[in-house]
Amino acid sequence: MADAIRLTVDLTGILQGVGFRPTMARLVGEYGIGGWVRNQAGTVRLCLIGRPDRVEKFLAELPARLPPQARLESVRRVAEEPAPRGDSSTTFMILDSVSADRIRISIPPDLAMCDACRADVLDPDSRYHGYPFTTCTNCGPRYTVIDRMPWDRDNTAMRKFPMCDACRAEYEDSFSRRFHAESIACPACGPRLSLVDPDGHSVEGDPLRQARAAIAKGKVVAVKGIGGFLLVADPFNDETIRLLRARKSRPAKPFAVMARNVEAAARYCVVDKEQVALMRSSKAPIAILDRLPPFLDDPRFELLAPVTGTLGVMLPTTPLHLLLAEPLPGDPVLPFELLLMTSGNRGGEPICLTLLDALAHLAGIADLFLSHDRDIHFRCDDAIVMHSAGQLRVLRRARGFAPRSLRLPRALAGRYLAFGADLKNTVALGFRDEIAVSPHVGDLEAPTALDGAAQVADAFPAFFKETPQSVIVDLHPDMHAVRLGEDWARQRSLPVHRVQHHHAHAAACMAEYGLEHALGLVLDGTGWGPDGRIWGAELLHVVPGGYVRLGTFDDVPLPGGDAAVRRPARQLLARWFDAGVAFDSGWLARLGVGEDECEAWRMQCARGINAPRTHAAGRVFDAFSVLAGTAPLQVTW
Secondary structure: OOOOEEEEEEEEEEOOOOOHHHHHHHHHHHHOOEEEEEEEEOEEEEEEEEOHHHHHHHHHHHHHHOOOOOEEEEEEEEEEEEOOOOOOOOOEEEOOOEOOOOOOOOOOOOEOOOHHHHHHHHOOOOOOOOOOOOOEOOEEOOHHHEOOOOOOHHHEHHHHOOOOHHHHHHHOOOOOOOOOOOOOOOOOOOOOEEEEOOOOOEOOOOHHHHHHHHHHOOOOEEEEOOOOEEEEEOOOOHHHHHHHHHHHOOOOOOOEEEEOOHHHHHHHEOOOHHHHHHHOOOOOOEEEEEEOHHHOOOHHHHHHOOOOOEEEEEOOOOHHHHHHHOOOOOOOOOOOOEEEEEEOOOOOOOOOOOHHHHHHHOOOOOOEEEEEOOOOOOOOOOOEEEEEOOEEEEEEOOOOOOOOEEEOOOOOOOOEEEOOOOOOEOOEEEEOOEEEEOOOOEOOOOHHHHHHHHHHHHHHHHHHOOOOOEEEEEOOOOOHHHHHHHHHHHHOOOOEEEEOHHHHHHHHHHHHHOOOOEEEEEEEEEEEOOOOOEEEEEEEEEEOOEEEEEEEOOOEEOOOOHHHHHOOHHHHHHHHHHHOOOOOHHHHHHHOOOHHHHHHHHHHHHHOOOOOEEOOHHHHHHHHHHHHOOOOOOOOO
């Protein structure tokens, strides 16, 4: 091997938890080279030993030979030298992971069930037949089970499940798609299902079969999924859906469904090729689809998704979801074409993570609880997307999309931890030229939601090995997220930067498109302005480090503050009061407003009593929608 070289490179990107190392072990043999590969705190170091032409050909062709979920961002040559005498060009090893600092790290997101694992689960001859936790290097839990990087079994919730001999054999077989699959498990050694009643008592019989039977009988079953509990029910049982709406205090907000397969989804909704590809991808989000004409006015679908003419549809994302829809041999319950699936929480609370949480917080909502003994370390909702004007719009960035980092057009000046807002909260860590955005945390009114945001804030800097130098919070003084960020900074003696809410919206759009200067028109609901007023409709000239507010809507009173958001008639009448518009009692009857109420609101506006003035575009939309009769008289969420 006198002409052999040893080339060491560092590779960055989405390379952990996606089968990258096993793929390298298989590929090098085709090129007649050897060496080793190992994880290093989120990236990969690869050592290649062989003839220079073969090594270079391997590197040149590597981007086209990646496993399906991998993403290669950079290849940095660390060292190149003649191969020492005795090095073999045909031996390749996967070495134990090591920790390293100042390396670009990417946390793998959870990956939806792949077609091969689906086939295994439904194959009576497979040892994975009917097993709800079947995974391989191309699918399965990642972010929700990880403790720390690098991505190794001992750093995840799977460490409590020692591999049986059969799993160990597949794990060590370089020709198996489960070669070094850290989440590998089977019925002999992996997680197991359990079914309990609301009192926590075990239900006799096979948990999965009993849960399916309960759903068929109109029961609501809380199911522990990959990132938290879901509430599952038969969407064609009107009585059950009405009962679930009453139990969750969710009178009008749409419910999503899981379709057994693409064909089932296409029976009820318009599904194009792009939507099919996304729904079947490793992201497998909930897609907002237009209902087919026969189902636009169908009372069953109006009960699921009132008024919208759409339906949120997902495909089975895990073997457990698949097995809820598809009966195994001997199960008398027929397949479910659709299953209602909605977040396992009470209004304003985050989804439950543990069985104990579910029993406490879903009491009176769920009739049974289908759980398992694989821990969930981080909450992760289903992502929600829709196609509009020919483009994909991500409405909720969660499972499958996060926590993939977003690249910036230029490097940041430091390392920052941002705490977001109170509604639809996420936490973000900015460093170098990227921003790692957490999955959707939720609304922060509930203490458990705040705990979830705090957990992510603590975990992200440790995951990415990037210690924040300062904390970023909203300008609003009373947000839960602001207080959380201030406390986090105070405990670490870090400075706090306060950013106006709509300046942040505009800057985010600019970062997405690589702009340094822009005119930004921000139409929003509520954001605290530096003048102490409620902003929400701004024309901003945004420049590096600041902005100038060029224009806004006239301000109007908001009688009752947030109460006016929930009851938009307050806003309409306030605008009429403010503009001196006369109206008769017929309008009050149409709006469901009593004479005394109207007079009380008039006095509030006139005297400025709990009637802050707002510029917000969202409040304009509220007022005009109730005027047009397109909004409910009482808004719920």
